[in-house]
Amino acid sequence: MGERLPQTIRPRKETEALTPEANSLRLGSGNCPHRTRMSPEVQQRVPVVAIDGPVGVGKSSVARRVAETLGFRHLDTGAMYRAVSVRLLEQDAEERKSGTAARIARNEAIELRQDGRVWIGARDVTEAIREEEVSQHVHLVADDAAVRQALVAQQRRIGLERPSVLEGRDIGTVVFPDAKWKVYLDASPDVRAQRRAAQHVANSRKVPLGQVLKNLTERDQRDRERKVGPLRVADDATVIDTTDMTEDRVIELICAIVRASDARPAP
Numbered sequence: 001m002g003e004r005l006p007q008t009i010r011p012r013k014e015t016e017a018l019t020p021e022a023n024s025l026r027l028g029s030g031n032c033p034h035r036t037r038m039s040p041e042v043q044q045r046v047p048v049v050a051i052d053g054p055v056g057v058g059k060s061s062v063a064r065r066v067a068e069t070l071g072f073r074h075l076d077t078g079a080m081y082r083a084v085s086v087r088l089l090e091q092d093a094e095e096r097k098s099g100t101a102a103r104i105a106r107n108e109a110i111e112l113r114q115d116g117r118v119w120i121g122a123r124d125v126t127e128a129i130r131e132e133e134v135s136q137h138v139h140l141v142a143d144d145a146a147v148r149q150a151l152v153a154q155q156r157r158i159g160l161e162r163p164s165v166l167e168g169r170d171i172g173t174v175v176f177p178d179a180k181w182k183v184y185l186d187a188s189p190d191v192r193a194q195r196r197a198a199q200h201v202a203n204s205r206k207v208p209l210g211q212v213l214k215n216l217t218e219r220d221q222r223d224r225e226r227k228v229g230p231l232r233v234a235d236d237a238t239v240i241d242t243t244d245m246t247e248d249r250v251i252e253l254i255c256a257i258v259r260a261s262d263a264r265p266a267p
Contacts, residue, residue: 047072049165049258050172053185054231055219056192057242058250062185063167064116065251070165070258075158076112077168077175080151082129083110083120085138102146110154130203139219145228152229169223172234181258182237185250191243192216 049072051063060076067074087104088096104120111119118126128134141147155175159166166175172182187195193213200207223231233239238257242250 047163047181047258048159048176048179049181049183049254050176050179050234050237051165051167051183051185051254052169052172052231052234052237053167054169054192054216054223056196056216057185057187058195058247059167059185062247062250062254063165065247066254067165069251069255070163073158073162073164074112074114075155075164075166076118077151077155077166077171079112079118079129080110080154081142081147082134082138083118083125084108084147084151085134085141086125086128087120088141089133089137096140099146101141101144102150105141105147105150110151127203130199132205132207135215139222139226143222143226143228148228169231170229172237173232174229177234181254181261182234183254183257184233184237184239186239186241187243189213189216189220 049063049066049070051059051066053059060078063076064074066072084101084104087108088101091100108121109119113119116126117124118129152175155166155171158164159176166179168175172179172184190213193209193216196216197207197209197212200212220231240250240253
């Protein structure tokens with residue numbers, strides 16, 4: 001087994017530009033109020049790589065490639081909330097207020113295919129979930145405790161079926177608090193905004209960089225202040241500042257963490 005890697009990986013000297021969660025990380029501080037412990041024996045039997053981080057940090061592409069490299073299943077939990085949001089936005093205003101989101105989450109099958117396609121019911125919503133309108137409304141779904149309860153149950157079931165890489169904002173603190181490997185990806189807001197703007201361009205959408213940064217900052221605040229499943233750094237996570245890193249380097253580091261401690265139980 002290889003040498004244990006450091007708990008925090010930050011190539012830059014300045015850390016004040018990172019999200020408050022990463023800057024205030026204190027190992028063993030017990031600052032994850034929503035932790036619900038699961039059996040360490042279960043986690044030992046089914047390895048889970050939990051990747052958390054703020055919007056625009058590149059979790060989806062990194063997690064997908066890490067899963068491919070390790071031969072694990074990839075589960076983009078954010079896509080599940082977005083899929084529910086797509087269906088919710090199709091309802092009239094009155095329906096949106098009457099618990100429809102929770103019913104959608106409980107009753108409509110969400111399929112995250114390994115080719116990256118996202119389906120809800122009989123519909124492929126891969127492109128629809130990345131629309132700006134969905135991005136602006138997904139917090140209404142993510143803040144719904146009943147929706148989160150339904151989707152977290154699905155995420156746990158899927159994650160326990162086979163070795164998996166899950167990404168989101170509360171994977172290491174709520175969904176799998178005893179995950180064998182936990183990583184928190186971060187980057188400065190400006191860099192995250194540039195990455196998100198590049199995604200818009202790649203999807204033939206033009207959104208001014210200033211607007212992207214504004215939306216990102218507002219989303220950060222909502223994610224941190226959410227009452228259910230807020231954005232937090234798990235006490236035992238490795239923080240990786242990706243501001244000045246290539247995606248290849250980030251993937252290399254995460255895979256090294258897994259390979260160097262493949263028998264290490266969660267604390």
